[in-house]
Amino acid sequence: MTPPGLTIGDDTLTERQKAVLNAALGLLVEGGDGLTMTGVARRASCSKETLYKWFGDRDGLLTATVQWQAAKVRMVPVDRERLDARALGIALEKFARDLLSVLSGDISVALNRLAVSHAGQEKRNLGMIVLENGRYAMGRRLKPVLEAGRDAGLLVFEDCEAAFRTFFGLVVRDVQIRLLLGDAMKLDEKTILEDARRAREQFFALYGA
Amino acid sequence: MTPPGLTIGDDTLTERQKAVLNAALGLLVEGGDGLTMTGVARRASCSKETLYKWFGDRDGLLTATVQWQAAKVRMVPVDRERLDARALGIALEKFARDLLSVLSGDISVALNRLAVSHAGQEKRNLGMIVLENGRYAMGRRLKPVLEAGRDAGLLVFEDCEAAFRTFFGLVVRDVQIRLLLGDAMKLDEKTILEDARRAREQFFALYGA
DNA sequence: CATTTGCCGTACCGTACGTTACGGTTCGGC
DNA sequence: GCCGAACCGTAACGTACGGTACGGCAAATG
Numbered sequence A, B: 001m002t003p004p005g006l007t008i009g010d011d012t013l014t015e016r017q018k019a020v021l022n023a024a025l026g027l028l029v030e031g032g033d034g035l036t037m038t039g040v041a042r043r044a045s046c047s048k049e050t051l052y053k054w055f056g057d058r059d060g061l062l063t064a065t066v067q068w069q070a071a072k073v074r075m076v077p078v079d080r081e082r083l084d085a086r087a088l089g090i091a092l093e094k095f096a097r098d099l100l101s102v103l104s105g106d107i108s109v110a111l112n113r114l115a116v117s118h119a120g121q122e123k124r125n126l127g128m129i130v131l132e133n134g135r136y137a138m139g140r141r142l143k144p145v146l147e148a149g150r151d152a153g154l155l156v157f158e159d160c161e162a163a164f165r166t167f168f169g170l171v172v173r174d175v176q177i178r179l180l181l182g183d184a185m186k187l188d189e190k191t192i193l194e195d196a197r198r199a200r201e202q203f204f205a206l207y208g209a
Numbered sequence C: 001c002a003t004t005t006g007c008c009g010t011a012c013c014g015t016a017c018g019t020t021a022c023g024g025t026t027c028g029g030c
Numbered sequence D: 001g002c003c004g005a006a007c008c009g010t011a012a013c014g015t016a017c018g019g020t021a022c023g024g025c026a027a028a029t030g
Helices: A015-030 A037-044 A048-055 A058-072 A085-103 A106-119 A125-151 A160-172 A175-180 A189-207 B015-030 B037-044 B048-055 B058-072 B085-103 B106-119 B125-151 B160-172 B175-180 B189-207
Strands: none
Touching: A015 A037, A015 A048, A015 A058, A015 A106, A037 A048, A037 A058, A048 A058, A058 A106, A058 A125, A085 A106, A085 A125, A085 A160, A085 A175, A085 A189, A106 A125, A106 A175, A106 B106, A106 B175, A125 A160, A125 B175, A160 A189, A160 B160, A175 B106, A175 B125, A175 B175, A189 B189, B015 B037, B015 B048, B015 B058, B015 B106, B037 B048, B037 B058, B048 B058, B058 B106, B058 B125, B085 B125, B085 B160, B085 B175, B085 B189, B106 B125, B106 B175, B125 B160, B160 B189
């Protein structure tokens, strides 16, 4: 059994365990209520006893599932070499595209729904995990780019965190909450490209030197 | 029993029924899992038989609760008389303050968590109700103001919906998703005022004539 | 070959909760 | 005062699901 509190990564899991967590992810995407211990055991062709041996209890399985998915979506970091206005704009736009793509994906929606509903109860760990690997990871990833842009004289801001949150708002707008609430909005590749370009332009209009 | 599909308003409910729904709201805010039929009956000092007689089943009670809360938070409409740049800025800033105040309130967070978790199952009605009385109601309320600003030559945009969504993003940013995920961020009166002012300034910088 | 280990499949248990049923009480109308 | 409707409080039922126990089997281990 995985010790509680230990971060689950790619190497601390056997292939069989990864398969089990992928089965849980599939069940979660197909509809939040299908994710029962019996359902996971049947989908993964394993016994419930094994689930409890490996993950402790239902919460442990859910936590491991969320962490496993978080470990899978490591986005490529942005390089801050040769930073001119064009390169910075490309980096920001690519970041926006990646963010919208992940956010609008079935897995992200299902995972955020699960974490949000668990944050309503006493168990807030799932919410914190999603926050840490979602919103906060985004900030840690983009802030060096923003600061590099400021150092290069391309951007003007005092509070980097505030600048990132504005960029976040310009990119995401009402997309995430509408998706979480079940709004059947279409977010195809073309829309994402347009949204990312618009967010970049608006961000430069607000923070460009 | 309330016929299914009928919109529950302020006048279609007796005082006793409103008290029951307020009890359900209180239970919901105190922790999503406390909202059981037995819990509501005990809190409202009524019998479960009465609950089922009035609301049909648990889903009906939840739907009525959400609609009842939505009926309570009718925000004051913005008047479009005497629209100069200063009046428009004040209207936008007040809208932003109201939006942030409602969004960060305990009831809104609890209600959105409930609706989000229900959107993950097959029953999407709660999510649609919250969307209709939340995000969409905001759009219907602000769009006339934006168009009046455009008619007065104060704002420049082609797509009113897009302009509203940008304003929404500038105001809300990451606040709602962080609150829904259980982030213990403080959003006191001072912060809301500053956020609203910043959102107004940024929106004017992007869409001002 | 004998033994241990790990795991599958399944049956089982306890609990929580939605739902129903029923006896007792209050209250307005005649 | 009498009646019926509405309602309260509680007990009871059915089910779903988290968690546990156990038999069997196959592969590793000696």
